[in-house]
Amino acid sequence: MLSLTNPARSSEIAKQMKKNRLYAFWVGELFALSILLLAPQAKAQNNVAINDIGLAPHPSAMLDVSGTYGGVLMPRMTEAEKLAIANPANGLTIWQTDGGVGYWYYDGVNNTWRMLSRYVAGEVEMGEEPSEITRGTGYTVTRLTTGVDQINFTLPFSEPPSVVLSSDYGPGSAPLLTDYCTPSFTSCNNVNIANFWLHHSFNLGTAAAPTNVLIINEASGCNGLPGSYIYYPPGDPVYVEPVPDLCMGVDPEVFRMRARVIHTTANALLRVWVDWGQDGFHDNMLDLVWETNSLNWPGNLASDLEDIPAAGYPAFSGNTLMRVTATVNPPANSCPGGTNGETEEYMVHISCRPDPVYQDLPIYCNIGEITPFSFRVACRRVNGEPRNARKYFFQVHENN
Known part of the structure; x- marks a missing residue:
């Protein structure tokens, strides 16, 4: 009970009570704020979003990364370091920095490392021997006989790849003996x-x-x-x-x-x-x-x-x-x-006729003998006789 006879003492007690009320207010505010901050984390503990604009993670993604100025950097290592990983998990993914440069993942079913979506493309000028590479890398070309080239991969695939081929017309030139039936x-x-x-x-x-x-x-x-x-x-x-x-x-x-x-x-x-x-x-x-x-x-x-x-x-x-x-x-x-x-x-x-103006001749090329190391391109005329194409273009994809 306040003493009416001691005003100074009453003022001191009043100030203390005000402080106690302020302390209680801020404790309550901080507690409420902690609840607000911790509740979303508890709700999204299996769905994490990383971005700078406050987007929530997609419900189907455990980790949802989005941004417009950077990407995700996978572990980088050499082939030797990759092979030295003890008991790699099925699906473990790395970026290899030498040899077959690119993404590799571990196939736990077959216990082997596989390159992820490897792609080789090239254009070859067939013509007269030898055939010449006009576009693309990662392969060499060897002329085997008239109308037949072998494409050799610089780095072998893990299994025979898928090959898509398109060909151009044959050169305008005098026919060879092998062009005739x-x-x-x-x-x-x-x-x-x-x-x-x-x-x-x-x-x-x-x-x-x-x-x-x-x-x-x-x-x-x-x-x-x-x-x-x-x-x-x-x-x-x-x-x-x-x-x-x-x-x-x-x-x-x-x-x-x-x-x-x-x-x-x-x-x-x-x-x-x-x-x-x-x-x-x-x-x-x-x-x-x-x-x-x-x-x-x-x-x-x-x-x-x-x-x-x-x-x-x-x-x-x-x-x-x-x-x-x-x-x-x-x-x-x-x-x-x-x-x-x-x-x-x-x-x-x-000798008594005009100089020849040889027409380009329709050539049809097919692929065969596809292995992890190479494949062959065989080109023929309509009548089935071997003939060198002017050029052909191929695309090779890893079968995974």
């Missing part, structure tokens, strides 16, 4: 080309000694080679000159052929094609320049006078192939095959 016969014993002459004069001369000869292949008979097919390269003794020119002679627009065929069966005949368009095919009907009836040894010597195709037909200057085939019954095309027959292939030249 190769006829194949089981035997030429019953049907074969006994003699074949090519010359550029109206004067046939005698059967034994024709004049102005460009090719003279007498009594060649059955060649006995695999498929009964033989190619006479430039400079072979059957040529009077290294590559005979069909445009030489009295009239530069004509040439003459003579031939005999031996056969012991009915319906044998001889056909001759010249690839005027120099496109790798004996496909156009004008490419078939001569078709005989049966010629039986030592029967009459058949001969034929042929025109160099007019300028309206695509006959260009340069070397091209002439195919001579003896077979039974008319073949459906220049690529016959069967039991009895023989094919001879010659190189000839055309």
Whole structure:
């Protein structure tokens, strides 16, 4: 009870009571604030957000990191340090700084480290050997044969990867021997080309000694080679000159052929094609320049006078192939095959036509033999013959 007789003492007691009330007020405020601060932490103890704008974590994320000025930095180590990790957890992820640089994770099911989403892409100019890399890294290229490259990975994949390939057109160039289909016969014993002459004069001369000869292949008979097919390269003794020119002679627009065929069966005949368009095919009907009836040894010597195709037909200057085939019954095309027959292939030249303007040729490329170390690119023309593409582009993804 306050003493009315001692005012000083009453004032001191009043001040103390005020202090006590202020202390109680601030204790209450601090307690309430601690409740407010601790309650969200208790609620979100399994969902943590890291950002600078106060966003709450997504309910599905234990750790929700967001920002516009930085990222998450994974542990960085060398391959040796990675392999030295004792008992790595399934899914453990690191960034490797050497060798196969990139993210790696531990596959606990197969007990191996795997690179995460490895990607290799490249563009290769095929053309003439060797093939050249024009874009991309992480691989080398080796030409194996016409139209076939092997892509070798600098760093092997952990398993055969997925490869996607696209190809361009082939180069505008003269066809190669390998661009042409190769006829194949089981035997030429019953049907074969006994003699074949090519010359550029109206004067046939005698059967034994024709004049102005460009090719003279007498009594060649059955060649006995695999498929009964033989190619006479430039400079072979059957040529009077290294590559005979069909445009030489009295009239530069004509040439003459003579031939005999031996056969012991009915319906044998001889056909001759010249690839005027120099496109790798004996496909156009004008490419078939001569078709005989049966010629039986030592029967009459058949001969034929042929025109160099007019300028309206695509006959260009340069070397091209002439195919001579003896077979039974008319073949459906220049690529016959069967039991009895023989094919001879010659190189000839055309000098009385415009210089060639070779067209780009459709090329189709496929991939195969995919391993963790390499894969192969094989390119072919429409007719299936190998051909170098102008270029091709590939993309390789890790299979994880």
